[in-house]
Amino acid sequence: MTKAQFYGGGFPYRTMTDMPGKLIVLEGTDSVGRSTQIGLLRKWLEDEGFAVADTGLNRSPLTQVGLDQAKEGHTLGRQTMSLFYAADFADRLENLIIPALKAGFFVLSDRYFYSIIARDIVRGADPAWARKVYGFALKPDLTLYLRADVPTLVARMVYGRGFNYWESGMDIRCADNLYDSFCIYQSRLIEQFEFLAKEYNFVTIDANRPIEPVFADLKSQISALIEQDKTT
Amino acid sequence: MLKPHSYRGKLIVVEGIDGSGKSTQIDLLYKWLQTQGKSVYFSEWNSSPLVKSTTKMGKKQKMFTPTTFSLMQATDFADRWENQILPMLKAGVIVLADRYAFTAFARDVARGVDPEWVRNLYSFAPQPDLAFYFRVPVEIAVERILSGRAELKYYEAGMDLGLSDSKTTSFRLFQQRIIAQYDEMINEFGFVTIDGTDVVQNQQKLVRQIVRKNLLGWEGMPNPNLPLPPKRRPARKTAPQKEGGEA
Numbered sequence: 001m002t003k004a005q006f007y008g009g010g011f012p013y014r015t016m017t018d019m020p021g022k023l024i025v026l027e028g029t030d031s032v033g034r035s036t037q038i039g040l041l042r043k044w045l046e047d048e049g050f051a052v053a054d055t056g057l058n059r060s061p062l063t064q065v066g067l068d069q070a071k072e073g074h075t076l077g078r079q080t081m082s083l084f085y086a087a088d089f090a091d092r093l094e095n096l097i098i099p100a101l102k103a104g105f106f107v108l109s110d111r112y113f114y115s116i117i118a119r120d121i122v123r124g125a126d127p128a129w130a131r132k133v134y135g136f137a138l139k140p141d142l143t144l145y146l147r148a149d150v151p152t153l154v155a156r157m158v159y160g161r162g163f164n165y166w167e168s169g170m171d172i173r174c175a176d177n178l179y180d181s182f183c184i185y186q187s188r189l190i191e192q193f194e195f196l197a198k199e200y201n202f203v204t205i206d207a208n209r210p211i212e213p214v215f216a217d218l219k220s221q222i223s224a225l226i227e228q229d230k231t232t
Numbered sequence: 233m234l235k236p237h238s239y240r241g242k243l244i245v246v247e248g249i250d251g252s253g254k255s256t257q258i259d260l261l262y263k264w265l266q267t268q269g270k271s272v273y274f275s276e277w278n279s280s281p282l283v284k285s286t287t288k289m290g291k292k293q294k295m296f297t298p299t300t301f302s303l304m305q306a307t308d309f310a311d312r313w314e315n316q317i318l319p320m321l322k323a324g325v326i327v328l329a330d331r332y333a334f335t336a337f338a339r340d341v342a343r344g345v346d347p348e349w350v351r352n353l354y355s356f357a358p359q360p361d362l363a364f365y366f367r368v369p370v371e372i373a374v375e376r377i378l379s380g381r382a383e384l385k386y387y388e389a390g391m392d393l394g395l396s397d398s399k400t401t402s403f404r405l406f407q408q409r410i411i412a413q414y415d416e417m418i419n420e421f422g423f424v425t426i427d428g429t430d431v432v433q434n435q436q437k438l439v440r441q442i443v444r445k446n447l448l449g450w451e452g453m454p455n456p457n458l459p460l461p462p463k464r465r466p467a468r469k470t471a472p473q474k475e476g477g478e479a
Contacts (some may be wrong), residue, residue: 013298014346062295063304066286066307077314079356080307084283087303094297132352136299 001229002101003140008135011094021101022229023138024222027196028146029189030167031156032207033214037146038108040215041222044045045106053100056110060091071166082120086133089113093138113137114200118192122185123172142225144218145197146207150187157182233421234333237358241321241452244443245332248366248412249407250388251373251380252428253435256385257366260328260436261443265326269454273320277331291387298343301387305336306353313357325349333357334421338413341404343393362446363421364439368428370408374400 002023004016023057024041026034035056042052058064067084076084089112098124100107103171117130157163165171169185170178197204205217237243244261246254258274265272278287287304288438290296296304333354377384378400386392389399389408417456418425424442426435 009346009349011297011299012346023456062290062300063286065289066283069285070282073282075311075315077311080280080282080310083307083310087300087307090297090299090303091432094299095295127240129352129355132349135346135349135352153348157282 003139004056005139006135007137007139008132010136010138013028019098019101020104021107022105022142022225023097023101023107023109023140024225025109025114025143026218027111027114027143027193027202028148028207029153029186029193031147031153031160032146033156034110036211037215037218038110040211041108041218044219045222051103051105052108053096054108054110055092055096057085057115058088060088060095062091063088077131078120078123078125081123082116082130082133084124085116086113089116089134090136094138103181109140111141112143114143114193114196114202118189118196121192122169122188142221143200143202144221145193145202145204147190147193147197147204148207149202150183151188152208153186154179154183175189208224234355234357234359236282237321239318239321239358240324242326242362242447242450243317243321243358243360244326244362244364244446245329245334245360246364247331247334247338247423248368248428249370249373249410249414251376252366252368253376253432254364255330256432257364257426257435257439258328260432261439262328264436264440265328266455267444269387269455270447271323271325271455273316273325273327275312275316275329277306277326277335278308280308280315282311283308284294288356294386296387296390296392298340298345298392301343301392302336302340302345302350302353305340305367306350308335309336309354309357324451326452329360332360332363334363334414334417334423337417338410341413342409343390359421362442363423364442365414365418365423365425366428366435367411367414367425370404370411372429373407374384374404377403406446 002019002021004018010016026038028034038054042054045052058067063084067088070084097107097109113134117134120130121127163182168178168182170181174181176182196202203221205214207214246258248254262272262274283304287308290304317327317329336350336354337347341347384403386400389403391399391402393406395405396402417423427439
């Protein structure tokens with residue numbers, strides 16, 4: 001059961017009641033292994049007989065093309081980027097997440113607005129402003145924060161997709177090269193996540209470890225949530 | 233009030249419902265200021281090249297909710313703010329905006345979003361030096377709009393609110409709600425209310441008077457393309473110098 005509770009005013013023009021699904025969020029910086037874990041969780045939950053929907057940043061059919069184009073150019077300002085991502089998030093929340101929860105689905109969200117505000121704040125946004133933008137955000141049933149240190153992230157980049165412009169925060173040029181900028185940018189994000197973890201009650205999972213033990217921890221957290229729901 | 237700005241330029245905005253005549257007035261003001269030798273920049277609501285394709289698709293396919301509509305318009309504004317309005321204000325230009333954050337405060341709230349929430353979205357936008365509100369009764373605006381164009385558009389008519397199956401009726405009801413929001417903002421944001429039913433020339437005369445007064449003693453960036461005004465004889469040091477005079 002996902003309660004119709006929001007971080008602020010929600011959607012005043014919608015009548016919201018508690019929904020039979022579950023909203024589970026996986027948070028963490030770039031390349032902590034979120035999408036791998038979501039793939040494993042989906043399979044496990046479906047094996048258990050649950051219907052699963054998943055979503056992630058910048059997957060809104062409304063904003064995806066426009067936002068990708070904007071990111072390819074060089075005129076996308078910080079404030080504009082913040083609000084573009086907020087539109088992406090709102091569209092997916094209203095048109096995908098909430099309908100899925102109403103239909104009783106487990107919704108696995110690859111990041112939530114927490115990542116967006118962490119990135120906004122690292123880019124100089126006012127933290128209070130950024131939080132208030134997401135006053136329409138639904139409170140998830142569970143937020144699992146995959147926490148990995150910078151050396152772990154570096155190793156994953158090296159053996160994964162390589163270093164890139166956005167994940168290295170090159171738009172704000174933390175350093176004059178991708179590698180150093182990546183390390184500085186990611187450590188600033190981790191710092192923001194520490195604050196967010198306390199404020200929004202994340203369950204922190206040590207993601208410096210291999211896939212299997214991380215998955216086992218995620219499973220046990222979600223199993224506990226399912227059990228808890230049965231008893232209430 | 234929004235937070236005051238301390239940029240070298242001046243920010244003058246016009247607000248009002250569709251068909252209130254504000255665009256006609258700001259166009260006349262723009263041309264007049266130019267002939268006065270001022271550097272003027274014009275920015276129109278919903279005109280960011282970065283956001284254009286998204287808004288167009290969203291409208292065409294009716295994908296917007298009140299929240300996503302509000303956020304996309306805010307994104308559009310933010311882009312114009314970052315790439316156009318802010319640099320122009322810093323350079324000392326008079327920026328004329330056809331619609332400003334108040335349009336969002338009126339329309340988005342009329343659509344049902346939380347007033348506090350939408351005010352926060354735009355809290356990076358400063359209070360303009362002048363905000364003209366062109367006030368007209370809904371019937372007059374509706375008549376002007378309907379006589380001037382083929383058909384009302386879906387979101388323009390507020391069809392997403394489900395107020396009526398008829399576009400004209402929906403438009404009327406939606407605009408009425410927007411007027412109610414604007415009226416409530418007159419004091420909150422210190423609007424200068426102009427009677428939008430008065431003849432165009434009278435309205436413009438009043439607008440120019442108010443603008444001239446606001447620009448007294450202000451010096452922005454001179455327009456380099458115009459010949460400089462004839463040199464005055466330097467005033468004696470002891471004589472009190474007359475401020476401004478010609479706006």
